[in-house]
Amino acid sequence: MPLILSVGTAVPEHKINQENIVPFVKELFVSKYPSIDRLLSIFQNGEIQSRYLSKDLSWYSETHSFEEKNQTYVETAIQLSLEALKDCVANKEFLSSEISFDEIDGIIFVSSTGISTPTIDAHIANILPFKSSIKRIPIWGLGCAGGASGIARAFDYCKAHPESNILLITVELCSLTFQKEDLSKSNIIGTSLFADGAAAVLVIGDESKLKERTIHVALPSIEQTHSTLMPNSLDVMGWDVRNSGLFVIFSRDIPSIIKNWLEPVVSNFLSVNNIMLNDVSHFIAHPGGKKVLDAYIDSLEIDETKTKISLDILKKYGNMSSCTVLFVLKEFMKIGKKNEHGLLCALGPGFSSELSLLKWVEC
Numbered sequence: 001m002p003l004i005l006s007v008g009t010a011v012p013e014h015k016i017n018q019e020n021i022v023p024f025v026k027e028l029f030v031s032k033y034p035s036i037d038r039l040l041s042i043f044q045n046g047e048i049q050s051r052y053l054s055k056d057l058s059w060y061s062e063t064h065s066f067e068e069k070n071q072t073y074v075e076t077a078i079q080l081s082l083e084a085l086k087d088c089v090a091n092k093e094f095l096s097s098e099i100s101f102d103e104i105d106g107i108i109f110v111s112s113t114g115i116s117t118p119t120i121d122a123h124i125a126n127i128l129p130f131k132s133s134i135k136r137i138p139i140w141g142l143g144c145a146g147g148a149s150g151i152a153r154a155f156d157y158c159k160a161h162p163e164s165n166i167l168l169i170t171v172e173l174c175s176l177t178f179q180k181e182d183l184s185k186s187n188i189i190g191t192s193l194f195a196d197g198a199a200a201v202l203v204i205g206d207e208s209k210l211k212e213r214t215i216h217v218a219l220p221s222i223e224q225t226h227s228t229l230m231p232n233s234l235d236v237m238g239w240d241v242r243n244s245g246l247f248v249i250f251s252r253d254i255p256s257i258i259k260n261w262l263e264p265v266v267s268n269f270l271s272v273n274n275i276m277l278n279d280v281s282h283f284i285a286h287p288g289g290k291k292v293l294d295a296y297i298d299s300l301e302i303d304e305t306k307t308k309i310s311l312d313i314l315k316k317y318g319n320m321s322s323c324t325v326l327f328v329l330k331e332f333m334k335i336g337k338k339n340e341h342g343l344l345c346a347l348g349p350g351f352s353s354e355l356s357l358l359k360w361v362e363c
Contacts, residue, residue: 001221002158003363004151005210006095007330008088008200010080011052011317018048024057025191028180039185043192047290047311051195051318053175060178066245069176073114077171078123080198081109085128085169088200093334095213099202101128103165103210106135108153110146110170110322112239113177113246121169143237144288145348146170146322147199151356152225154203162205171198172321177239177246190248193289195318199326211363218338220358226269230261233351254288258295258347266300266343269355275341282332282342282358283307286325287314296345322346336360 022043029036053060054076064072089099107130109121116123119138124130137157142149150168158164174194179187203222204210211219230236236254240247251257270277283306285296293307293314313327320327325346332342342358 003219005202006088006091008084010083010198012054014053039188048318049315054173054196074116077120081171084198084200101130105164106166108150108168109138110150112143113172143348144321145346145354147325148346148354155222158205163207164205166203168201170323186248186250193319195320197320199323218360219363221361223357223359226355228265228353230351236351238349255291255295259299262299280343281340284344285310286346
């Protein structure tokens with residue numbers, strides 16, 4: 001089965017502490033929303049301590065056109081993708097020696113927070129020395145589920161082409177979608193959660209020679225993947241595209257939807273693969289927010305220690321949409337042991353779930 005060999009990550013230079021965002025938001029909205037104090041508690045209750053943004057905080061108080069925001073997206077997405085890629089192919093926590101870009105056969109690029117044609121992966125391939133025959137698979141619009149879906153698509157490709165080495169790149173600049181004129185609760189919640197970042201994952205097929213570069217006794221093998229689309233749920237999560245940009249859509253029912261819907265999806269997937277939830281040592285969950293993590297715990301009846309790493313990533317980085325679960329994966333890559341199982345899980349627009357069953361195998 002395909003193996004996950006290395007993970008790299010990158011964040012912008014502007015680190016913002018959550019306590020500094022509260023007065024900024026209050027000053028920005030109070031004249032138009034006198035009761036804003038009632039909503040500001042979500043900034044503390046979400047347990048996020050810090051986040052990284054593409055621009056200095058003052059930039060977000062200014063008016064920017066969709067064109068200007070998107071140009072910033074393209075420039076920053078290229079920069080962060082390059083940083084994450086370089087971290088992935090030269091990461092000494094996972095690799096004995098650096099992997100050259102001409103050893104890569106394909107790029108899967110995932111994002112939902114900006115638009116670029118040619119896609120960002122084409123820009124990257126014109127900067128780094130990838131071979132001209134590189135396969136490119138850009139994926140847009142999967143939101144928070146995008147990182148997990150990218151793992152699944154890399155799995156599909158490497159099963160079909162077992163000699164291949166595939167780089168998954170995810171980059172999300174959620175802060176650039178901020179709407180300072182939007183008084184909706186969804187916008188306030190998004191402002192309390194969202195952040196910017198990028199991640200890159202190297203997935204290799206059974207016949208790849210790159211597995212010799214690992215410094216670990218065991219690597220996570222992608223055993224199987226599963227996608228589920230909930231019918232009649234298009235309004236649960238997504239973007240409302242308007243003249244001034246992307247406006248976030250969040251249903252207040254997301255935690256209860258997770259609590260009632262996720263358990264049978266997960267249980268059925270695991271049972272098909274002859275695994276029980278109790279057999280899963282590592283719950284590699286996308287931390288969409290503290291309430292989302294609590295809903296995982298309630299729905300799956302797991303101990304809260306199973307979501308500790310996800311919560312730690314949420315505290316340090318906030319919700320970076322698709323790439324957040326890959327930040328979580330990076331931490332689990334450091335501690336997994338032979339024959340242990342992991343479940344990588346993320347939820348996104350549609351409403352949808354993406355699951356990958358991992359097993360650490362000897363290399």
